[in-house]
Amino acid sequence: PVGYLTLTAEGFIAEINLTGSTLLGVDRWNLLRRSFAVYVIEQDRERWKQHLSGVKRGDRQGSVELTLQRGNGSLLEAQINCARPAGNPPVLRLTLTDISERKQALEMLKISDLALKAISQGVLITDSDGFILSTNDAFLSITGYRPTEVLGHICKFSQGPLTDPLMVESLRLAVEDATGFATTLLNYRKDGSTFWNEMTISPVHNEQGCLTHFIAIVRDISERKQAEDELSESETRLREFSKFLQQAHEEDRSHFARELHDDLGQNLTALRFNFDLLTNSLASSQPAIVSRLAAIDQIIRGTVDAVRRICEDLRPGILDDLGLESALASHVERFARQSGVACDLVLDRDDYGLQEPLSTAIFRIVQEALTNVARHAQASHAMVALQDFGDTLLLSITDNGCGLPAAKGDRKHHFGLLGMRERVNMLGG
Missing domain, CATH: 1.10.287 (Helix Hairpins)
Structure with a gap:
């Protein structure tokens, strides 16, 4: 909606339509014969005065943007177009348009642009097809490209021979499906050097749910x-x-x-x-x-x-002479006899056919674990079980004692547990 006003040569309101009075927040009859400048905020009045004088002289045309104060004290961002028609007495015709939302949007855009420039991570904004619409200084600094070499392009220029093709394909599918995606890629700068790019891509949809843009956050994590x-x-x-x-x-x-x-x-x-x-x-x-x-x-x-x-x-000589199975049986029997803790050995095979260092590692782990049972568990029964799942061996040592809190298992001075963990790690377990 547009407000229409007629001003006298002195700047008083002679005519105003209903839209104009609504925009100013004042009843039409109370606006007539009042100076329009009264509704211009003080900071803009001199600019309005100069613009009005120029229109009267005929050497200024077009519009001016002013901040007006409504009758209730609220502010109105307005675009005012002035024209001086021929005839007597001389008058001015004005159109009054509310541009508050547009001004606010421009202000937010300005703030967003400043924020984009201030972000330390690289930022890319693309359209729904992946063509780059906007970027920030951080991205240009990371990649070494100029804005003209980036804008309007799809971000394939950062890929190279060592970039993981599977990750690139996953990225392409995520863009195609309009889903979010996060990955780490080896990318290339303009000068051919590489950097590790921790990238997060998020789709942007409008109020109707249609995909409009993608936002990509780029972090150079090469040092990390x-x-x-x-x-x-x-x-x-x-x-x-x-x-x-x-x-x-x-x-x-x-x-x-x-x-x-x-x-x-x-x-x-x-x-x-x-x-x-x-x-x-x-x-x-x-x-x-x-x-x-x-x-x-x-x-x-x-x-x-x-x-x-x-x-x-x-x-134990039996470990070398008769193998792991006999060594475990002998040790479990000896443990039960010396500690007074009943202990069962459960083996799902007669001969596991294990070679060094695996057989020794399993024996030492059982040895250390049962020592812990005797010293700390306050148990009356324990069990050692070894199961063969083809490509995996599962060794479990259990007891009916007081247990070991998980937090204590990670304490650095628990060298027995640390030694067992290290033996397993060395074997890839």
Whole structure:
């Protein structure tokens, strides 16, 4: 709707239609013979005065945008067109158009443009077909392109030989289906250098639900990606080194167990044999001494058992001689006997055919887990189960004790749990 006014040469309102009075928020009869300048805000009055004078002289045509104050004090953004028709007495014809929404939209557009420029991430705005309509300085800085090289193009110029084609296809389908999409792509700058682009694409629909635009947020995460790759490489090297240390440690245990068994074990066996001969020779002639020697015999027997137990802990010979299955059965039986905790072993195969270092890792994990049960679980029953699912082995150790809170399992000083986790990680489990 347009308001129509007639002003006298002095700027007083002579005529005004209903739309004009509605726009000004004043009854028509109260507007007649009043100066139009009264409704122009003070900041715009001088500009209105100059424009009006120019129209009267005939050297100024066209429109002027003014802020008017309505009768209720609210403001009206208006576009005013002035014309001076021929005739006497001289009058001015005005059209009054409400441009408040347009001005507000322009102001919001200006704010949006400033915000777009201020965003540190790259921003692309495209039409529904993917042609770039707008971008910001951050995107140009990331890619090295000029605005004229970007606007009106589809964003394929950032792809290159090392860009993942599967991700590109997923991106194309997301645009085709008008769905949101987020991915990380290796993209190319104008100078041919690469950067890792963490991209998020969002569709924009109008009030009728029709797709109108896409907004893409582009982040250069090359430094973060490099740090992640370096960390991953460092973890891989550390895991390989840990694997080497585990193997070296296992070899040392085996070597020490053999040395202990072969040297100290044989010496103790010889000592016990000679001790038995001595005891037998004195049995009839020196019974008092023989009774005292019985205590020494118990010490020797206890030492032999201790050496055998230490050798088993260091490296059970049964693991090398008869395999994992027999070693687990022996250890579970020994654990139950020494700890007083009933323990079952459940194996779904007689022979798993496992090679080193897998068999040793499984045995050591069971060994450590049952040690934890004995020390901390306050349990009366435990179970060790090994299941073969073809390409996967599932080892589970359970008990009916007090349990371990999840938060404690991640504490750094729980070296037993950490060691079990590290053994599994080294095997890719």
